Amino acid sequence: MGAKERFKLNGLPQEAALRLFRQNVGDNVLNSHHEIPKLAEIVAKECDSLPLALVTIGRAMASRTIPEDWRYAINVLKSYPSRFPEMGKYVFPTLRFSYDSLSDDTLRNCFLYCSIFPEDHDISNRELIELWIGERFLDDFDNMYEAQERGRFIINSLKLTWLLEGSYVKDISYEEDHVKMHDVLRDMAHWLAHEHENEILVKEHTGLIKSQEIGRWKEIVRVSLYGDNTQFLIETQVVCPCLQTIFVIGSKLLRTLPGTLFQSIHTLIVLNLSNNRNLRELPVEIGALISLRYLNLSETCVNNLPIEVKNLTQLRILLLDEMMSEQVVIPLGVISSLSSLEMYSSIEYYFRCKIDMKLMIEELECLEKITDVGLTFSSVSPVLKFMCL
Structure with missing residues (x-):
């Protein structure tokens, strides 16, 4: 519209949001059962102060006088908002205009990808750009530096269209380092991803993952599992032909991953196992992930990479930051062997080797090539050590 000034319009305050929602539900419904007023507050909260969602969902619930209907609506809005008919019919198509107005498919893919994180998650800009690179969204650049610059430009573009917003994180007084998605925009992103056959599954408070559940991932492209109690029990090999990305983050119980999981997902290109502080080892079957481009083991207790990692010749990014072990042993x-490696980040690591100066020199040359172009986040030379057997 040629506006000379831009300013942020915040969502409605909590009281005003609830008042708007109640107006659209109507007093007859609110007074029809003693449980409904409290349930209405929960439904209104799921609309996250967005007037469009408050009006649409409020009108949809205007004839619902049975508490069970309200509980069902809450569960759907929390878990699968796109299954709520009015969201897909009225709310998402209206919000989609901002998505459709993005200048190219790279920006659209990068926006949809942000919904792989849980609700209200503070997303690190650096981590997000690394993941975009791993996902091949930024492959049209000659080097990692140019890809990173493009990633920063995309983040700023999404913020300018309000599809992302800056996020304040504890101990950080500015917004440049983190972003987050509005809950309703995140729901819309899941709806769009499903529409484009690029489905994203995000599960919080995850417990035991069994073969039967993984068997239902056959059409899922990206899976994100968050929770203290995440574990796997995979007794039989399960085929997931579309799966490209797995996050398993924040488990206190996970000590290893079953080899059968890796044998089931040859299409995997991103594996994020960060912040599993009791994860101690990787199965040798990780060598089967020959398409893997991004591997994050930061904040884990893995202290010995299996030799089979050398099969990951497509790997571009390997992250071993803030490891819980005193040393990380790399055979x-x-x-x-990692001929595609362009970004390596680690606090301290060791090479386990026999006395073989030729191989030592090859390893050093590979690491120096990476650091020479400024692609690592920590210096290599002060911490490089060899363990001679």
Whole structure:
């Protein structure tokens, strides 16, 4: 419209949001059962102060006088908002205009990808750009530096269209380092991803994942599992032909991953196992992930990478930051085998080797090549050590 000034219009305050929602539900319904007023507050909260959602969902519930209907609506809005008919019919198509107005498919893919994180998650800009690179969204650049610059430009573009917003994180007084998605925009992103056959599954408070559940992932492209109690019990190999991305984050119980899981997902390109502080080892079957481009083991207790990691010749990003172990042992020959590696980040690591100066030199040359172009986040030379057997 040629506006000379731009300013942020915040969502409605909590009291005003509830008042708007109640107006659209109507007093007859609110007074029809003693439980409904409290349930209405929960439904209104799921609309996250967005007037469009408050009006639409309020009108949809205007004839619902049975508490069970309200509980069902709450469960749907919390877990699968796109299954709520009015969301897909009125709310998402209206919000979609901002998505459709993005200048190219790269921006659209990057926006949809942000919904792989849980609700209200503060997303690190650096982590997000690394993941976009791993996902091949930024492949049209000659080097990692240019891809990172493009990633920063995309984040700013999504913020300018209000599809992302800056996020204040504890101990950080500015917004440049983190972003987050509005809950309703995140729901819309899941709806759009499903529409484009690029489905994203996000599960919080995850418990035991069994073979039967993984068997239902056959059409899922990206899976994100968050929770203290995440574990796997996979007794039989399960085929997931579309699966490209797995996040397993924040488990206190996870000590290893079953090899059968990796044998089931040859299409995997991103594996994020960060912040599993009791994860101690990787199965040798990780070598079967020959398409893997991004591997994050930061904040885990893994102290010995299996030699089979050398099979991951497509790997571009390997992250071993803030490891719980005193040392991370990398078998000699692994780094030099990772011919596509462009970003390596670690606090301290060791090479386990026999006395083989030729291989030592090859490893050093590979690491120096990476650091020479400024692609790592920590210096290599002060912490490089060899463990001679």
